[in-house]
Amino acid sequence: MLRDGKQLSASFHAELYRFIPENHPLRKIHAAVDFSFIHELVQDSYCEYYGRPANEPELLFRLLFLQIMYNLSDEKVIQETQVNLAYKWFVGLNPEDDLPDSSQLSRFRIHRLGAAHVDEVLKAVVRQCIDKGLINSTFAA
Numbered sequence: 001m002l003r004d005g006k007q008l009s010a011s012f013h014a015e016l017y018r019f020i021p022e023n024h025p026l027r028k029i030h031a032a033v034d035f036s037f038i039h040e041l042v043q044d045s046y047c048e049y050y051g052r053p054a055n056e057p058e059l060l061f062r063l064l065f066l067q068i069m070y071n072l073s074d075e076k077v078i079q080e081t082q083v084n085l086a087y088k089w090f091v092g093l094n095p096e097d098d099l100p101d102s103s104q105l106s107r108f109r110i111h112r113l114g115a116a117h118v119d120e121v122l123k124a125v126v127r128q129c130i131d132k133g134l135i136n137s138t139f140a141a
Contacts, residue, residue: 014095024086030090036058059091078099
């Protein structure tokens with residue numbers, strides 16, 4: 001079951017995020033790419049009315065993005081995100097918030113995104129990067 005949206009709460013500890021440099025690559029990616037399309041992309045793979053609430057798909061995808069960007073295993077990306085302020089900020093959690101279990105990453109990748117959606121996701125991210133001028137393309141997307 002998907003929740004309607006993110007549940008953000010104010011945190012006293014969120015003040016720590018001011019120590020992340022403005023030129024950090026994750027700040028640039030966060031500013032340029034809108035990852036909210038993930039929710040709509042995987043919506044049909046969740047039951048609308050039954051089951052326990054699912055982890056936010058965008059959070060899980062951002063963890064997968066970090067995993068690919070920094071060449072980390074499922075377990076390592078969770079461990080690193082727990083202690084790296086830039087990673088935790090990028091996935092949208094407060095410093096004191098818990099992360100999902102690493103097994104949820106593989107379930108999300110296989111059962112929610114699936115092989116058919118991986119291309120869609122990559123095309124959407126690349127399209128946004130082209131639109132924002134982060135990468136150049138000589139052919140139409």
